[in-house]
Amino acid sequence: MTHAATPPLNQILLGDSIELMKTLPSGSVDLIITSPPYNLKNSTGNGMKDGRGGKWSNAALLNGYATYDDAMPHEAYVEWQRAALTEMLRLIPEDGAIFYNHKWRVQAGLLQDRHDIVDGFPVRQIIIWRRKGGINFNAGYFLPTFEVIYMIAKPKFRLAPKANRFGDVWEFNQESKNLHPAPFPKPLVDRIISSTTANLVLDPFMGSGTTAVSAIDNGRNYLGIEISPEYVELANARVQAFTESTTKQQSLRPTGQLF
């Protein structure tokens, strides 16, 4: 595969995450923020996999993603995610980092953490993202209310000045006003981006474009990859609406006034 001299900037590429990452030069993106599909429809429970609802009847993800069914055999899923992380690690430089969001689940009565995906990658810290409430009520265990963000960092990665004050437990509500079934809350991505000095931020599972909007808002460049044409359209529309609204706000500011 031939490498582009420099990565494309401020675009959302339609296609497969791993295939498209392979076209980008090594060390060419400073920061990766991503939330892959969680393989939720491969479930030992009685909820999502039957497609009828049950305890998951209110979950937006019940209908799955637009073009991806999220139901791989577990081993194949782990292999896929490890291959994606391998490409991500190649793309960041010696002072780069990957913020990889995932969810721990109980499967067949046992905790399924995600060590099989991240083992061997340079995980420096696990950030707990505490969400409001949860949906999988089960008499066998307490209601899960958090997701994790693995901070996978190359040796020279450093946070922006004062960012370490945020600690490692972050509380952000789920995003509800979004047509995508599993979007990041923008404040969560804002927290990550503003905690770094990265110039170019990649999200290889871009979904509705939250990482792109946050990158723009924080004065950084972005690059996204998404397999569903519907979500690429949604993400581009969000980016455009956001850019237009900020341009409008700027033009409304009285001249000479400092903000």
Ligand SMILES: C[S@@+](CC[C@H](N)C(=O)[O-])C[C@H]1O[C@@H](n2cnc3c(N)ncnc32)[C@H](O)[C@@H]1O
């Ligand atoms: C959890 S969602 C990401 C949501 C995103 N963080 C947001 O804020 O909207 C995962 C996304 O990965 C996409 N996806 C699934 N398989 C993919 C693949 N092979 N390559 C690229 N994207 C893929 C799905 O369509 C889905 O939009």
